[in-house]
Amino acid sequence: MLKNLISDLEQYASIGIFGFGMEGKSFYNFAQKYLPNTELVIIDKNHPSCDENYLDKLDEVELIVKSPGISLYNLGIDYKSYKFSSTTELLLKHFKNQIIGVTGTKGKSTLVTLIDSLLKNAGKKSVLCGNIGTPAFDILENLDDETTIVMELSSHQLYHVNYSVHIAILTNLFEEHLDYYKDVDEYYSAKFNIFLHQKKNDIFIYNLPQKLTRGYNVHENELKYNVDFNLQNGFIHKSTLQILEKLKEILALDDAVYLRTIQEFKTLPHRLEFVKNIKGVSYINDSISTIPQATIEAVKILKNVDTLILGGNDRGVHYDVLIDFLQKSDIDNIILFSDTGKKIYDALHVKEKQKGLFIQNNLQESVKKAYNISRSIVLFSPAASSFNEYKNFIERGDEFKSLVNQLKG
Known part of the structure; x- marks a missing residue:
């Protein structure tokens, strides 16, 4: 899969890295190692190589790898005017069958942490990355065909992607990030990309008051927002446990492993x-x-x-x-x-x-x-x-x- 990713990117003589934060630097390090013949152009108003006309560099490259923190809407840039991609889209394109992806307005970090622990407790190979803090391209060298990639995916990371994960989970949806998108519908649409491009062998679990008809492998979670599960080490929302239990059933994991996982869970920093x-x-x-x-x-x-x-x-x-x-x-x-x-x-x-x-x-x-x-x-x-x-x-x-x-x- 890594070879396919490298081959995919080698076709471009020049690649722009639009935004030089965590994901931008992660891609830059990857490209320096695996794409020695590709010109890398950093496009970031805060980078020493750029000036106030930094956006002009968008016209100088064949592919633009955009960081999620950049709002094209606020910059007045039409997505279709350039050949954009992202580290998220590239990973989904080449590793989708290995990915369990979680998105939603709230509850993402807790759930992906629990899923990663559940898999490890079951003796499975698992890596945790994405919006929780580890850029996807930082984990590429640790992957083999048996590794499950557990990804926390923000709306910004999912916006405009044309691929979906193998197992998609949508925790909930509320108004947020209205300073980034044109309106709340655009924000919700970005979240929906986690499942919109799935195929018939893929799985979608969601937790919303309205039904989302996909026609296959859809698991609708019972919606309960006012119940919590109190552990010695913290709190897990009941809806999070319901999703985790459904995933445990889908993956055919042992009940004892599931119980051990939630009993060992400790509240993440800044969450109650x-x-x-x-x-x-x-x-x-x-x-x-x-x-x-x-x-x-x-x-x-x-x-x-x-x-x-x-x-x-x-x-x-x-x-x-x-x-x-x-x-x-x-x-x-x-x-x-x-x-x-x-x-x-x-x-x-x-x-x-x-x-x-x-x-x-x-x-x-x-x-x-x-x-x-x-x-x-x-x-x-x-x-x-x-x-x-x-x-x-x-x-x-x-x-x-x-x-x-x-x-x-």
């Missing part, structure tokens, strides 16, 4: 992550929650939240469902900051006069406020992205943990 108990108050980091529905689920799982900290970058997502939930909830203190925090504060201030509503300038002030007023659980679950103030949700979550660890016990 316990940080510290200070004076009887537990501080929980849920920075991964970047949409309203994820924050609602976090509150339901923990049950005894008395202080909620939320707010972040405004990407045009609607917050009516969260505002309604907060208005009816038993949460005593709602601390808000940043752009969406101000929006939610204004809406709640009009509707709810009894709750403790606090608007703060930043996360640091929010944590100090929570320290002074909380009695049981402080949940940091922003319900928004972080890009107006932080590099990503990881940096934001790390700052929350650092601020909590500075509080006096």
